[in-house]
Amino acid sequence: MITNVDTAQLGQLGERNILEELIIPRFSTFRSDSTGIGDDCAEIGAPPDGHTLVMTTDPCPTPLVFDIADRDYWHFGWMTMLINLSDLAAMGARPSGIVVSTVMPNEMLVTDYQRFLDGLSAAADEWGCPIVGGNIKDGDSFTATGTAIGVVRKDQILRRVGARPGDQIFVVGEMGLFWAGLLRLMYPQRVVIGDAAAERLGRSLYRPVPRIREGIVLGGAGVVSACMDASDGVSGCLRELAIRNDADFIIDADLLRPCEAVAAVARSLSIEPAKLLLSWGNWELVLTVPEKRLTAFYDVATAQCIPYMRIGQVVPGPGRVLLDTDGGTALLSNFASERFTPTSYFTHGIESYAHWLLEHPLTETDQT
Template sequence: MGEFGLIEQVTAGREQSPGTLLGPGDDAAVLRAPDGRVVATTDVLVEQVHFRLDWSTPHQVGRKAVAVNLSDIAAMGAVPTGVLVGLGCPPDLPSSVAEELVGGMWEEAQQVGIGVVGGDMVSASSLTISVTALGDLQGREPVTRSGARPGDVVAVAGRLGWSAAGLAVLGRGFRSPVAVVGAHRVPEPPYAAGPQAALAGATSMMDVSDGLLSDLGHIAAASEVAIDVRTEQVEVPQRLSEVASALGADARHWVLTGGEDQALVATFPADRELPEGWRAIGAVAEGSGVTVDGFTYEGPSGWEHWR
């Protein structure tokens, strides 16, 4: 089919959002930027590292590739405006796989009312997906990792531990429970919770991509504070407990250290009411590092490449 035939196939008939002034087909896309600032983020997904096509359909992989980027936009307190896709494909990849991939990307983008505004396709030795997401702050200041203050409440929005449980199930050769496996295949980021947190006065925020404790460590380091997670406030869903029991695993470990659920974690002033959908799980104090019930957590706190 060739590069340009494939591009034509995956872009034909797609509708763009009103904020896209010029979509695919030119040297670059043109988007509105009413705030005067653009929030931008990129993630790269590589086959056999971030996904396996014997575990997930191309459509599911496409949705996940966009979701992990849009959650970063939400974590800044912004709303998405568009995504750009770089796709590296082996020469023998069936065009139907690429079409399903991009179809999943479009479906996830349309969850927040945007489209795939452009990108690039190249030959590669393994299937590689690079997505760049763009966002708008709507006049607000970005919510960064460096604003947490002693006395703040730590809270989360979205699911924790489900993707890790699904990965454990798939790693054992099973394909059910469907809800758990599905959580690993396609995350469900709480996109609206990011701007809601910004409006509610969140002092810091990020998405949980590598594990709750690991990502809280980034907030603690950037803000130069200590964070303590209180296990009595951290929900362990009954379904995860059942799966952990069947696999001889620890469901609480999944919740505390599992990544790829793309939940959001933020800190809020103690005198502010948490927005709907957010739940308190800990507190910020003077000091450094992350603890669980006042103690250092034993074992890995999350995922880190090359370690």
């Protein structure tokens, strides 16, 4: 038993006590179709006729807000669920459950691990995704990896391939808030905004959301021809979709309209707000809609209060992302979080990426 919860370390408990005192009591009765945690495998019910299971797995990177503003392990729990459910959202799938594997140092405080479980539980409740199993292991540093399972009707599944010339390009979600909020924290002397804007940016940093509901609704409505989640950034998502669909994606600069909170940060830093809209951290869905389905898309989005922004259209081409401005058309710079590149913050640090975001031009120098 834990005697002094404020100072107790995981190494003082041991594996069995961690399971029996911290994990099983919390999740064994979590609502699900499973029989609970404790067996060698998690049990997931078979999908109904006409449906299929989809699965995704992602390790949770250190949440940036954890390093910069709030060292609370709650953010690890929330983010572990978020990054996996965002992939399910991009397929139009409803969550069935998630298994979570954590590596924890012996000296990690029990209270810190409990905060991780708090964040995981909060996200599970928020999006109806039961924690049905996982694994714990000791190691040098804390890591968390989730594997989420979802179910979707076979005729309603959303995929990355399917866009055609003439389709309109949309972003579902709230663009630009994450990096606007992060830059406000990183450059407090330069960024001066009002209280309402600050509160909105704070929510995007501390409580980012996957677009599960929106993916399910739009998939069920049959209005989407191609879809991808923008976990690594809207610009990177556009690039991937253009390549996969063997078509050019033309982004209309006049349609990239930031909300006031994002615009205020961009003004303070003297940068184009489009950079913030096209960067990462907001967990949007980027999707295409055929011309003949536009009315149905607008109707369902309005009826279901789905936030969206139309940003361009698909045209014939070799798979480029182009920005159309009054000055002409140019290749759009890729502001994605892309690993194994000079702009990867995982390798080079968040300050390096922030500097690149602020200084790099919105378009590449080669004109088309």
